Amino acid sequence: MVQNARSRTVLALYSAADDIQCHRVRLVLAAKGVAYDLVQVDPAKPPQDLIDLNPYNTLPTLVDRDLTLYDTSVVCEYLDERYPHPPLMPIDPLSRARLRLAGVRIERDWLPEVEHIKAGGRPADTARKHLREHLLTALPLFKASKFFLNPEMSLADCLVAPVIWRLPALGVDLGREGKPIMDYGERLFHSQGYARSLTPEEKALRAL
Known part of the structure; x- marks a missing residue:
């Protein structure tokens, strides 16, 4: 597990090294200034823990304590609500x-x-x-x-x-x-x- 933060957190992101959807989630996390553990995965060889967490073995997959999310849009909106500052969606x-x-x-x-x-x-x-x-x-x-x-x-x-x-x-x-x-x-x-x-x-x- 590669730590991409100044302090360890319970938040972990399973991500490919070069993938637009994974990059999308990492950009949301960066915009929020959120510390997280980055778990870099080869999409062709998903590790057993990812297989256990996500029935589709897809990336990105976000783990926040006991919650696992794996649809990219759902992950991004969850992060925007979970860490509301700065907001990344308009109010209206x-x-x-x-x-x-x-x-x-x-x-x-x-x-x-x-x-x-x-x-x-x-x-x-x-x-x-x-x-x-x-x-x-x-x-x-x-x-x-x-x-x-x-x-x-x-x-x-x-x-x-x-x-x-x-x-x-x-x-x-x-x-x-x-x-x-x-x-x-x-x-x-x-x-x-x-x-x-x-x-x-x-x-x-x-x-x-």
């Missing part, structure tokens, strides 16, 4: 619903293309084109506010930023048209919280 129901819906779209539209690219082969080129199109279609959302659909950092940014971070490694170039998206990413990447969220493998994907 309409804004919260918009951010949740944006998260669903990203998980269904963007993340499968990332997996196709990482798998390589001929489908990877098509996936790069599709991911670029999805991102540029969302350009108005990046222009609308300082953060993604919100004036303050939210749980949506914790999903979007890990995707933007990986674009160079994925071979996706947004060109001049995508400059607002890359500028958005740079604002987040240079925060202390973002740096703390990265594993060594993720740091190697691009220069910070």
